[in-house]
Amino acid sequence: MLRYALRRIFGVIPTLLIIIALSFFVIRLAPGGPFDEEQTLPPEVKANLEAAYGLDKPLPEQFARYLGGLAQGDFGPSYKFKDFTVTELIAQGLPVSLMLGLSAVLLALLVGIPLGTVAALRQNSPTDYGIMAVAVLGIALPSFVTGPLFALIFGLQLRWFPVAGWEAGEYRYLVLPVITLALPVIAYIARLTRGSLLEVLRTNFVRTARAKGLPERQVILRHALRPALLPVVSYLGPATAFVITGSLVVETVFGLPGSGRYLVQGAINRDYTLVMGMIVVYGGLTLTLNLLADLLYGWLDPRVRYD
């Protein structure tokens, strides 16, 4: 297990470096700079600005300086939010985004697994069809449709939760965003759980467990559910990527001060360092969470360690 873990951990570092290098050079080689849109700038001023930010240096040197800064946790200055460094902006927004994302994944697991289990245990019953129909809908509806709809129904009509905004520590502001973000993941996890539990229920060891007279509860919880949840564990990696993508929309819809909006605003403003910083942070986050999901899977299922 330790060797497997080490191999996987060291596999992540070159991947992250390649992602950083690719996005750095692709963004820099594109025509147009961050100061192009302020058209009134005289050439001397622009040259001075570029010199101040080190943009006049050759590209490889800029890249080396950027990597050096990264190693010390310095993502460079933001070109558009002029009073802030990228590090400050991310440090402001990231806790909110993390809380949103983690709550959504947690909710998805807590709701999705029981729903899938119930559907599998009552296969082909109205309950099963009902759960699966809702799951199909949950996967088909994009979050930028469900978000506004939830805000309309539960926020504006029923007035159960605030529609938008944020006050630190006030969890009711998180309810609608978290549900919106979690809904497709709940649907997917329910479908995965149902499918794999149905398969496990047909295996010999489940029949043995029943034959030796174990109560049905124990057969399901102790014997069937454990192997049936392996596909759910391996879905956790893609799920985090999905949640990160979804958080861009959900933060916009519900006006949360997370870091996702910086990626969008950075792209609209061509704020290179901000976009780069977000890609490094979110890319690193995705890779790390994927790694954790893989390690968890390797720990649960020893077979995958030896390929």
Next chain:
Amino acid sequence: MTELAQPTARGFWADAWRRLRRNRAAMVSATLIVLISLLAFIGPVLSPHPFDAIDWDHMAVPPGGPNEHWLGTDRLGRDLYVRTLAGVQISLQIGLLATLVSLCIGVAFGATAGYLGGRIDNLMMRFVDILYSLPYIFIVIILSTLFDRGNILVLFLAIGAVGWLTMARIVRGQTLSLKRKEFIEAALASGVGTASILARHIVPNVIGPVIIYATLTIPQMILFESFLSFLGLGVQEPQASLGSLINEGAQEMESAVWMLLVPAGFLVTLLTCFNFLGDGLRDALDPRER
């Protein structure tokens, strides 16, 4: 005396078509897609309003009023029926275009990697793995910083150009199992070159899974376009896209809920139909997977 029906030998495609026709969800979806497409391209002509004309007398009127705005207007008095159909047009065009690009690259890349094998295969698939590990939307956002806003065609050529990863994996897997078959050996023995083997023997034989996956890629691409336009990174005013219409609708939903519901309804219907059709095609072309 009753005559026994002659057993007829049916080809693979005839068989698949028969299975697809029996799948009601897939057939209803296919019909709906055709109808919506026809409506999207013919429908705007039937309305007296251009998609960007402002009707000062009818601002934010609900659908079904006594005026000629069948699905109401937005807060600038632009006809929502025409704008939504224009959005559907853009979504369909972009979905098809981006899928086509990703299909060409994915098939070529996957077939080459799988057929050549060895170190080249390793290197090529490692590259795919790295791109895979980054959420797709990041690549899209990097790309959208590179192009002028509003140059939607170039942006989506580029998105198609990064959307081929899954296609490449599927085609590579199929190629690996194909290249040991006798007919490839026969082609090799008769002196056919690598490029011709790929084009004439490998690619035609992976067409089944490619069609299935392409049908499932179209809704993904439509979703991406709407997602980007919703965030303001895609189609720009006064052009309309389902995503940008939903965004406008979400801001007005308190007073004009139809502005949200009309484009959202079209988008969800399209996405669901393409997904059902793709599932139906998979069942029809690959009955073992059921």
